[in-house]
Amino acid sequence: MDQVSVAPAGMLLAGSVTALAAALWLLLPKALDTPGTRRLGALLGAIAILGFAATGRTLGCLGADAVFLVVAGVAVVSGLATIVTRSPVYAAIWFALTLAGVSGVLLVLGAQFLGVATIVVYAGAILVMFLFVLMLAQPSGMASYDRVSSEPLLAAVSGAVLLGLLTLSVGRLSASAPPACCAMPSRAQAAAEAVRPQTATPSQAAPQNQMTDADEVARLGAELFGRHLFAVEVAGLLLLVALVGAIAVVSRAEAADGDQGRSRR
Amino acid sequence: MMNLLPSPLILAALVKIGLLVGGLMTAAAYLVLLERWIAAWVQDRRGPNRVGIPLTKIRLFGLGQPLADGLKIILKEDFTPSHVDRVLYNTAPLVILAASLAIFASIPFGSVLPPLGIPGLPDPVPFLVAPGLDVGVLWVFALSSIAVYGVLLGGWASNNKYGFIGGLRSSAQLVAYEIPLGLGLLGVVLAAGSLRLDMIINAQAETGIWYVFAQPLGFIVFMVASFAEAARLPFDLPEAEQELVGGYHTEYSGIKLLLFLVAEFLHMITAAFLIVIMFLGGWHLWGVTGSSQDIGWIQALLRFAILSAKILGVIVFFMLVRWSWPRFRFDQLMSLAWKVMLPLGLVNLVTVAAVEEYRPQLENLLGPGIATAVAIAIPWLACLVGWVGSGILTPSESDNSPVRTHGNHGNHGNHGPFDVERELGPHAPPANELAGSR
Numbered sequence: 087m088d089q090v091s092v093a094p095a096g097m098l099l100a101g102s103v104t105a106l107a108a109a110l111w112l113l114l115p116k117a118l119d120t121p122g123t124r125r126l127g128a129l130l131g132a133i134a135i136l137g138f139a140a141t142g143r144t145l146g147c148l149g150a151d152a153v154f155l156v157v158a159g160v161a162v163v164s165g166l167a168t169i170v171t172r173s174p175v176y177a178a179i180w181f182a183l184t185l186a187g188v189s190g191v192l193l194v195l196g197a198q199f200l201g202v203a204t205i206v207v208y209a210g211a212i213l214v215m216f217l218f219v220l221m222l223a224q225p226s227g228m229a230s231y232d233r234v235s236s237e238p239l240l241a242a243v244s245g246a247v248l249l250g251l252l253t254l255s256v257g258r259l260s261a262s263a264p265p266a267c268c269a270m271p272s273r274a275q276a277a278a279e280a281v282r283p284q285t286a287t288p289s290q291a292a293p294q295n296q297m298t299d300a301d302e303v304a305r306l307g308a309e310l311f312g313r314h315l316f317a318v319e320v321a322g323l324l325l326l327v328a329l330v331g332a333i334a335v336v337s338r339a340e341a342a343d344g345d346q347g348r349s350r351r
Numbered sequence: 352m353m354n355l356l357p358s359p360l361i362l363a364a365l366v367k368i369g370l371l372v373g374g375l376m377t378a379a380a381y382l383v384l385l386e387r388w389i390a391a392w393v394q395d396r397r398g399p400n401r402v403g404i405p406l407t408k409i410r411l412f413g414l415g416q417p418l419a420d421g422l423k424i425i426l427k428e429d430f431t432p433s434h435v436d437r438v439l440y441n442t443a444p445l446v447i448l449a450a451s452l453a454i455f456a457s458i459p460f461g462s463v464l465p466p467l468g469i470p471g472l473p474d475p476v477p478f479l480v481a482p483g484l485d486v487g488v489l490w491v492f493a494l495s496s497i498a499v500y501g502v503l504l505g506g507w508a509s510n511n512k513y514g515f516i517g518g519l520r521s522s523a524q525l526v527a528y529e530i531p532l533g534l535g536l537l538g539v540v541l542a543a544g545s546l547r548l549d550m551i552i553n554a555q556a557e558t559g560i561w562y563v564f565a566q567p568l569g570f571i572v573f574m575v576a577s578f579a580e581a582a583r584l585p586f587d588l589p590e591a592e593q594e595l596v597g598g599y600h601t602e603y604s605g606i607k608l609l610l611f612l613v614a615e616f617l618h619m620i621t622a623a624f625l626i627v628i629m630f631l632g633g634w635h636l637w638g639v640t641g642s643s644q645d646i647g648w649i650q651a652l653l654r655f656a657i658l659s660a661k662i663l664g665v666i667v668f669f670m671l672v673r674w675s676w677p678r679f680r681f682d683q684l685m686s687l688a689w690k691v692m693l694p695l696g697l698v699n700l701v702t703v704a705a706v707e708e709y710r711p712q713l714e715n716l717l718g719p720g721i722a723t724a725v726a727i728a729i730p731w732l733a734c735l736v737g738w739v740g741s742g743i744l745t746p747s748e749s750d751n752s753p754v755r756t757h758g759n760h761g762n763h764g765n766h767g768p769f770d771v772e773r774e775l776g777p778h779a780p781p782a783n784e785l786a787g788s789r
Contacts, residue, residue: 175507179439182500189493202489210496210529214503214522221507221519302485303546 096254102137103250105130110242113170114235127170134246135162141253154194161187169235174220178213185209198302359472367480371455379616380417386670387416393674421609429605432509439508444603444610447501451617454494456480457487458624459549461655462634465647475644478655479549487547488536491625492529495580499525501614502589506599517598520681521582521589527688528579528586534696535573538566538703539629548625552633556642561632565727568699568734570630572692577622579688582615584673588681623665627658631665634658690745695737702733 112127164183171177185208192201235241310318384399391398402415431440461478484490499522506518539562540546543554555561563570579586590598597603600611627633634640634654646654679687706726713722 175439179500179504186497198484198486199489202486202493205493206489206496210493210499211526214496214499214526217500217503217507218519218522221503221515304485 098137099141099250099253102134102141103246105137106134106249107243107246109134110166110170110245111238113166114238114242115170115172116234116238131166135159138249138253141257154191157187157190157194159187160184161191175217178217178220182209182213185213196302199306359469363472363476364480367478371460371480372452374460375452375455375617375620376613378620379613380421382616382620382666383420384413384416385667386673389667389670390674393671424609425606427605429607432511432602434510435602436508436510439504440602441607443501443505443508444607444614445501446504447498447614448610448617450494450498450501451614451621454491454498454617454621455624457484457490457548458621459552459628459633460624461658462552462640462651463644463646464651475646477549482549485547487549488540488551489546491548491621492533495618495621496525496529498614498618501611502599505603505611509599509602511602513595513597514599514601517589517595517601521599524579524582524586524588524684524688527685528576528692531572531688531692531696532576532580534693534700535569535576536625536629538562538569538699541700541703542566542707548628548633551629552635553642553644555632556635556640559635559637559642560723560727561630561635563630566630566699566703566730568695568730568737569703571734572696572699573630574626575687575692577626578669578672579684581618581622581669583619583669585676585679586684587678588684591678619666619669620662623662623669626665627661631661633661686745691741695741698733698737699730702730706730 109127109130112123113131161184164180164187168177168180168184171180185204189201189204189209192198192204388398398413399416400413401410402413402419403409403411404415431437457479459477459479463475463477466475481487481490502521502525503518506514506516506521509515539551542562542565543551545551545554582589589595590600595601600608603611634657635642636657640650640654640657706729710722710726713725716722717725
């Protein structure tokens, strides 16, 4: 690896990690927050995001696609907003937007099923349940210990360092084998071409990119129920056990409630 | 590399989006008129018949009514109460309308156009905004689950108890009925072998057997669940006028209310599209439209007309049901979802899976004709068994009498010996369930 070209990237990465840690610490809800510190935090956060983007660019693997940049930006910014906002309902909404961004990234990268499933499962089911509970439990005034994050400094530093390390390792991977990372879509496309039957109908003869892959779900299903059959079955069994367990817990609690009610009478 | 002019592919998509959105909005406006006409007809009165061409005396059977209604509601004062959460209050109608419109990206509204011969545009052009999306049905699901946010946020941001209860009811209902909806749909996907709605129509056109005949139980489950998803009358608890004023849009007025109402109509149109495409053969009609993809202009327009007519028929059915059925109580709604529709959906799915699995063996054994007959007969048998079984196992709870907490133990037929559960209010499971679990 070329040491000379990596050194500025390393400096840049270190700088962005520091900026991110400072930004997170300033932004996370604390007791002594003023609008000034939050504004400074937002500024530092923007610098850190730009720094990370530049690092990714220097280390050699970041899509230059405008759509990708938009959806990735939405995911990152709303992810940041999720953890720094004070209102739980707003945090849930920001998280929904994060999921939408992540789903957009997956769609751009050609993983249609994963992209849509992210929305259906997380945004459509889990987060709606969260919102449901948050709205029901919405306190008129939160307790003081609920207004602040418990360990802002440690959380900010560890999160920023983790992100830096991940960026570094992904960059190393792509630097050691540049084609493996950046040529992935075209390889997937080649595989898709090989799999697709030769007698394509006219509608399938349309210019395909990886976003409109006609066999995506079929190939994913074959993979899941072929190579990963055991894992899928185990996961299904686990979910079933959890479901039965949840019902058992609920019915016991209700039975106890009923007994209490009867003795009260 | 960058081309300033958009490619024909993108232009075609934009044209389709324009036609679809324009068509849907007009359809929503005129469906409101149709709904009012049908309501009037059911209730034996005349309904809107005055507004015609403005500034003339021409009445045109009241066909100008949607225009007048639209103008009125747009020009109304857009009043924002002071107690609302402004950001979410303004976002909610946009979220719900955007999601309800984006659903149509993967819903075909016809078959294909005959070859146009435009360079750069692959022929034939399908009546579908996103033709290559391989996860069509899931896209519909994902976007309709985003639409839940509009309802929930609208209800919460209004900071009004009616709005809030409406939002909560709505989200609980939509989440609960998504499961039978998905089960009804899985049977079709299993039989057609594709998640793409255009492929599902093609599969029905090729065999000539619509899935309503091959999977009657799936059709019933899907139909009931889509009524609930569209919050139409037997399931319109989220906005029950008599108890909740307007439900989640109580505090909205002017154009924001219009966005909510349009989105609600779009939900019904989506449900009608899905029912027609997945169970009623889409654009297919025996002897009129073939299954070929290589067609002329007349055939293309005919298919579009047949699809539209079927959808209109389903929508009229929706509207007639509105005046035929009383509203469910919330516990009845939930027990219908979890105790009737969910098991029926599972029965349908297992039946369809078994039939599809053994169909090749059957064809080898009996010949294709008898095998098809058997493959249709078995789901009908399952439908009968499921219907009777669910009738026996889950007796209908039609007692709407007020909750009594004192005396009269065991006097109500199916309330069981305990009345403590009744104190938990209408959201508690019925007493006989708890009594049985002990």
